[in-house]
Amino acid sequence: MQEFHATCIPGAEEVLCDELRELGFASVRLNRGGIPLRGEWRDGWRACLQSRIAQRILVLLRRFPAADESALYAGAHDTDWNRLLSPRTTFAVSAVCRGSALQNANFAALKVKDAICDRLRDETGARPAVSRDDPDVRVQLYLANDKAALYADLSGESLHRRGYRLETGEAPLRETLAAAILRLSGWDRATPLVDPMCGSGTIAIEAAQWASNMAPGLGCERFGFERWASFGESEAAALRELRGRLREEVRPSRPRIIAGDADAAVLDVAKANARRAGVRLSFRHSSIQDLQSGGEKGVIVTNPPYGVRLAAEPDLVRGVAAALTRMHGWRACLLAGSPEYERALPLRPVMKMSLPNGDIDCDFLAYDIP
Numbered sequence: 044m045q046e047f048h049a050t051c052i053p054g055a056e057e058v059l060c061d062e063l064r065e066l067g068f069a070s071v072r073l074n075r076g077g078i079p080l081r082g083e084w085r086d087g088w089r090a091c092l093q094s095r096i097a098q099r100i101l102v103l104l105r106r107f108p109a110a111d112e113s114a115l116y117a118g119a120h121d122t123d124w125n126r127l128l129s130p131r132t133t134f135a136v137s138a139v140c141r142g143s144a145l146q147n148a149n150f151a152a153l154k155v156k157d158a159i160c161d162r163l164r165d166e167t168g169a170r171p172a173v174s175r176d177d178p179d180v181r182v183q184l185y186l187a188n189d190k191a192a193l194y195a196d197l198s199g200e201s202l203h204r205r206g207y208r209l210e211t212g213e214a215p216l217r218e219t220l221a222a223a224i225l226r227l228s229g230w231d232r233a234t235p236l237v238d239p240m241c242g243s244g245t246i247a248i249e250a251a252q253w254a255s256n257m258a259p260g261l262g263c264e265r266f267g268f269e270r271w272a273s274f275g276e277s278e279a280a281a282l283r284e285l286r287g288r289l290r291e292e293v294r295p296s297r298p299r300i301i302a303g304d305a306d307a308a309v310l311d312v313a314k315a316n317a318r319r320a321g322v323r324l325s326f327r328h329s330s331i332q333d334l335q336s337g338g339e340k341g342v343i344v345t346n347p348p349y350g351v352r353l354a355a356e357p358d359l360v361r362g363v364a365a366a367l368t369r370m371h372g373w374r375a376c377l378l379a380g381s382p383e384y385e386r387a388l389p390l391r392p393v394m395k396m397s398l399p400n401g402d403i404d405c406d407f408l409a410y411d412i413p
């Protein structure tokens with residue numbers, strides 16, 4: 044059994060924990076900064092393929108005390124690197140140091156790199172090369188309170204890169220953040236879902252993939268673990284089988300998912316992204332001001348514009364608030380990068396929490412429209 048660690052956007056831990064439990068992973072535990080889980084190696088592959096909310100899946104290689112640089116070097120040197128590295132693979136080490144005698148993360152990463160190179164040279168007579176931009180193997184050191192934990196990253200590229208979003212509008216959401224707010228919204232994957240300000244379509248596409256049980260990683264061409272030294276023919280065959288099984292589990296999406304935007308050009312981008320993602324959405328070229336409930340009930344999940352121009356556009360904020368309050372019986376959820384939206388809505392949110400969108404502090408706000 045291996046110990047894995049699923050990382051996520053700060054604030055998304057609870058929904059990631061729910062998701063991983065629902066996907067049947069073992070020993071999933073709520074933890075700030077990321078969710079631990081246990082399983083066979085192939086469970087780690089499955090987490091890369093199936094989690095919508097995880098940013099990365101790491102596997103723990105070794106824990107050891109590291110009160111100084113020689114202890115760090117010795118612990119990294121004593122780690123078994125053969126599964127990951129050969130003289131032909133490239134690698135990179137990144138580090139986070141907190142509350143430890145060794146405070147300089149770059150220096151700590153350099154020590155681990157030296158230990159890895161020395162260990163492989165001792166064993167094989169050759170050393171692997173370091174590649175900063177596109178390493179085969181990404182090693183992560185977490186050094187907290189003089190205790191080191193070395194992880195290898197199974198994901199490779201961050202898992203929000205699903206492969207379908209080749210074009211974007213302004214300020215696109217990360218796919219993993221879109222998946223997190225969809226789960227926070229409480230949407231049941233059966234009732235209608237609307238994103239009336241869809242931009243490049245991320246929220247609606249993520250919703251449609253979720254509703255059809257389409258594993259988000261099926262669009263990812265190659266994960267990090269496929270570049271590890273131990274990944275050979277039989278592993279490749281097992282991964283093909285796993286991908287095939289997940290493809291068979293895709294079912295037609297039942298709910299109506301509507302993606303609207305006032306900008307026709309960005310709506311074309313959303314349409315192309317949805318095609319690549321293999322999902323069907325209903326598109327509307329319209330302003331949020333024209334939003335109608337049509338007698339139905341459902342959920343709105345949207346990420347309205349924010350930024351420096353917003354303060355000069357109170358009409359837009361008022362328009363969003365008026366449109367949402369007309370949707371009687373609906374739940375309306377906003378990922379708002381500006382406090383103006385909360386101020387303009389004449390209701391108390393049933394849920395409010397902070398979620399960063401890149402370097403922008405946002406609030407997730409959920410309202411039950413009476």
Ligand SMILES: C[S@@+](CC[C@H](N)C(=O)[O-])C[C@H]1O[C@@H](n2cnc3c(N)ncnc32)[C@H](O)[C@@H]1O
Binds near residue numbers: 349
């Ligand atoms: C922050 S972006 C949404 C980004 C989107 N979540 C994504 O991942 O690409 C906000 C969007 O609202 C749209 N928008 C602005 N005013 C609008 C209005 N009155 N009605 C509908 N859409 C509007 C913009 O065209 C823009 O695409």
